[in-house]
Amino acid sequence: MPDPANTPRTPAPATATARTTTADGEPLVEARGVTKTFRVPRSASGSTRLHALAGVDLTVRRGRTLGLVGESGCGKSTLARVLLMLERPDAGTVRYAGADPFALRGEPLLRWRRRVQMVFQDPFASLNPRLSAGELIAEPWRSHPGLISRDGRERRVRELLDMVGLRPGDAHRYPQEFSGGQRQRIGIARALALNPEVIVCDEPVSALDLSVQAQVLNVLTDVQAELGVAYVFISHDLPVVRHMSDQVAVMYLGRVVESGPAERVFTAPRHPYTASLLSAAPRPPAAAAEGGRTGRIVLAGEVPSPADPPSGCRFRTRCWQAEEVCAEVLPPDAPVLAGSAPAGPVSGGPAPEEPVPDRPRHLVACHLPLEPADRAAGR
Numbered sequence: 405m406p407d408p409a410n411t412p413r414t415p416a417p418a419t420a421t422a423r424t425t426t427a428d429g430e431p432l433v434e435a436r437g438v439t440k441t442f443r444v445p446r447s448a449s450g451s452t453r454l455h456a457l458a459g460v461d462l463t464v465r466r467g468r469t470l471g472l473v474g475e476s477g478c479g480k481s482t483l484a485r486v487l488l489m490l491e492r493p494d495a496g497t498v499r500y501a502g503a504d505p506f507a508l509r510g511e512p513l514l515r516w517r518r519r520v521q522m523v524f525q526d527p528f529a530s531l532n533p534r535l536s537a538g539e540l541i542a543e544p545w546r547s548h549p550g551l552i553s554r555d556g557r558e559r560r561v562r563e564l565l566d567m568v569g570l571r572p573g574d575a576h577r578y579p580q581e582f583s584g585g586q587r588q589r590i591g592i593a594r595a596l597a598l599n600p601e602v603i604v605c606d607e608p609v610s611a612l613d614l615s616v617q618a619q620v621l622n623v624l625t626d627v628q629a630e631l632g633v634a635y636v637f638i639s640h641d642l643p644v645v646r647h648m649s650d651q652v653a654v655m656y657l658g659r660v661v662e663s664g665p666a667e668r669v670f671t672a673p674r675h676p677y678t679a680s681l682l683s684a685a686p687r688p689p690a691a692a693a694e695g696g697r698t699g700r701i702v703l704a705g706e707v708p709s710p711a712d713p714p715s716g717c718r719f720r721t722r723c724w725q726a727e728e729v730c731a732e733v734l735p736p737d738a739p740v741l742a743g744s745a746p747a748g749p750v751s752g753g754p755a756p757e758e759p760v761p762d763r764p765r766h767l768v769a770c771h772l773p774l775e776p777a778d779r780a781a782g783r
């Protein structure tokens with residue numbers, strides 16, 4: 405079935421999104437010290453606590469994309485669930501436009517729920533096959549009856565279909581009549597139905613054929629340009645994350661080990677874990693032409709169990725640079741100066757740049773961060 409992404413899209417008149425007061429690019433969602441544990445069985449008789457998130461700091465900016473990367477089991481989906489308020493953190497705070505969403509009740513909670521939506525990985529499993537595309541897109545309005553008048557619903561469904569590159573007549577078709585890419589477009593339109601300010605996209609294209617992945621990514625990019633929605637973009641596909649993200653956060657075993665502007669983190673990673681992840685990823689031609697990293701970094705061993713994480717730096721058991729301090733002291737986030745060592749507690753590098761309020765900084769949580777020369781040598 406041809407994907408209508410191949411036909412040019414006419415921008416749809418967008419219904420104005422109810423905005424909070426922060427301006428484009430300013431912090432919208434701020435997670436600080438977020439910790440989440442799960443009780444899991446240890447033996448036939450006992451249980452233990454698995455540390456899925458262990459003090460995560462993260463900022464999602466209005467109208468921007470935050471990429472979230474890391475190996476399977478590092479806590480990306482748990483963090484996404486906390487941001488969506490589907491999981492309550494054990495410790496730490498989540499602030500949404502300055503307010504604590506976990507403290508909301510009644511109408512303010514309902515309003516908050518509209519503002520943060522989700523696009524799921526599997527467009528085959530996430531859409532009810534008994535509902536038409538139009539019904540699927542309109543379904544969220546049943547829980548938010550005051551948002552749009554009954555008379556306006558049909559027109560709004562058409563607008564949303566157009567916004568994601570589908571045709572008005574598609575409203576009457578059922579999920580099984582669409583291709584995978586088209587179904588994911590319906591999933592995006594459905595997420596947009598409540599005029600969200602943040603959409604968490606958990607592996608939104610990984611279930612799709614390579615040929616349609618770019619088309620769906622373009623829909624997300626166009627929607628962001630048109631509506632100013634922010635994305636939390638979770639993916640194992642690093643070139644895709646690089647393409648989509650303004651900022652990126654690299655997670656390892658429940659912690660963010662490196663974060664900052666995506667181009668800086670991707671071209672000048674300072675954490676050994678980030679460097680190893682990037683060394684294993686295919687590189688876009690432009691990045692390959694830039695030179696830099698040459699060798700693949702093969703890590704020793706497996707990711708330790710989050711039920712029994714290493715002391716100090718969680719990455720130290722697989723890190724080729726680890727020293728005594730790494731086992732003893734949890735490395736704090738240290739700002740990286742362009743072209744120099746981060747001002748970490750051990751590096752003794754130059755003082756960090758003056759913090760500029762609200763500007764995303766390149767941060768690395770490592771006692772022995774990489775120097776540019778290390779990366780060039782592929783070490």
Ligand SMILES: Nc1ncnc2c1ncn2[C@@H]1O[C@H](COP(=O)(O)OP(=O)(O)OP(=O)(O)O)[C@@H](O)[C@H]1O
Pocket residue numbers: 442443444454455456474475476477478479480481482483710
């Ligand atoms: N409800 C739960 N009960 C017990 N353990 C859980 C639960 N949810 C997640 N975990 C565990 O928490 C850790 C983090 O899981 P999470 O799904 O957040 O990782 P992830 O980075 O999203 O992985 P993937 O990339 O495979 O989706 C894993 O060890 C996982 O098994």
